[in-house]
Amino acid sequence: MWCLRRMFRISWVQRVRNTEVLCRAGLEDRQLFKDVKRRKIGYLGHVFRGDRYAFQRLVLEGKIEGRRGIGRKQLSWLRDIRRWTGIHDFATLKAGAIERTLHAV
Numbered sequence: 001m002w003c004l005r006r007m008f009r010i011s012w013v014q015r016v017r018n019t020e021v022l023c024r025a026g027l028e029d030r031q032l033f034k035d036v037k038r039r040k041i042g043y044l045g046h047v048f049r050g051d052r053y054a055f056q057r058l059v060l061e062g063k064i065e066g067r068r069g070i071g072r073k074q075l076s077w078l079r080d081i082r083r084w085t086g087i088h089d090f091a092t093l094k095a096g097a098i099e100r101t102l103h104a105v
Contacts (some may be wrong), residue, residue: 001021007044008025037084040077040080041085041097045097045102046061048094048098060077060078061090
């Protein structure tokens with residue numbers, strides 16, 4: 001995306017959305033985002049099912065103690081998946097990933 005913005009000379013100050021940049025380039029934005037969704041949800045299943053992903057599972061399930069930093073909250077990886085699937089309960093999301101029934105809406 002950065003490369004396309006550079007080619008079209010779109011500054012970050014102009015606040016042009018990624019979908020608009022892809023339209024200007026003549027690329028199919030929907031297919032790109034569908035692929036990203038599919039891969040993220042697939043990786044979530046690997047993390048919850050696999051033994052090799054213990055550290056990643058700990059990061060997803062864990063909470064950080066202390067106070068939150070100043071400023072706007074960062075978009076989280078898990079929040080994207082919750083929004084795409086429509087499942088907001090972590091236990092249901094985890095069960096769906098383990099049973100391979102998790103799909104993007």
